[in-house]
Amino acid sequence: MDDLAAPPAVDAETALADVPAGHKDELRLWLRMLACTTLIEGCIRRRLREQFGTTLPRFDMLAQLERAPPEGLTLGELSRRMMVSNGNITGLAARLEAEGLVERRAMQGDRRAQVLRLTLRGRRDFRRQSGVHEAWVAELFQDLSAADRAALFRLLGRAKASVRAALDREEAP
């Protein structure tokens, strides 16, 4: 049985009909952004599983490696680019290596580091998936006008800058 068969009639943002005043606007903005992202992410995860038998983190790792320099990336660099922890990368890389989609080499000049590269099969698998994935995303946004998409892109850029600034303030007071 599919637990998530019926799309939710109510989500976190919609359910926030009545929060106390204060910084309610920012909170509503955040909840709407989160709801939007969660919807898209859930759809893409489901389709990746149904149509390719894979998952989003695996797809992401292949995507990072595909657009990386041919010599590959270290696990640490992957960790930073994918914005996940180091330990997470270790396990993910191990699974992909076991399936022959990725290969690791010792980095010359630094015997602590490992460099990860796509194998031929990994590259082929990813290429087969990425075009379809791109079309899914386009389909999800198709009811949004080009002008709205452009405006949204720009505003998200500013939002990201605002968040990064806050994080910088946090660690350098």
Add this chain to the structure above:
Amino acid sequence: MDDLAAPPAVDAETALADVPAGHKDELRLWLRMLACTTLIEGCIRRRLREQFGTTLPRFDMLAQLERAPPEGLTLGELSRRMMVSNGNITGLAARLEAEGLVERRAMQGDRRAQVLRLTLRGRRDFRRQSGVHEAWVAELFQDLSAADRAALFRLLGRAKASVRAALDREEAP
């Protein structure tokens, strides 16, 4: 995409058969939205852990229950509002119940369903956390002008509608 071995006529696949590959901007929009959300979520998760020793899913469940009717919510209703699977809710509720933040009752009239409510302690804990949480979010967006926040909120609403429309098309062709 594989032109030859066309799988059975799923609507999604038909739609992406004729993709003229100009969808890079939708992909960039999605990746930026995801990055923005991930940044904020990571910050909030970290602060919840550091300052309150709790996690985002726990906080979310308490938040849903706090603004729910006094008789509480069923696990299924929580599942829909939090946009996570039923099985996930079961475990989460069990952990919160074990700590005395939440209590469950049989629903009268339907012996399949369980109703979840905040305990007094759960309500007190959540109230202590939620104001601070709201301030965190406001702080993260503080470099964004009120006009930009309003515009972003509106555009995210349209984006969400577009995604929901695509999901509806998917299951009712």
Add this chain to the structure above:
DNA sequence: GAAGATTGACTGATCAATCTTG
């Protein structure tokens, strides 16, 4: 049969601790 909930196997994510190398 359908719906609410639970369970089990699994992937994935985090942190804290550790090992190795620089």
Add this chain to the structure above:
DNA sequence: CAAGATTGATCAGTCAATCTTC
């Protein structure tokens, strides 16, 4: 000591199967 990577414990999340009740 610092940095790269790995390990172990724990929490979350999914799906698929199952049980009970409607």
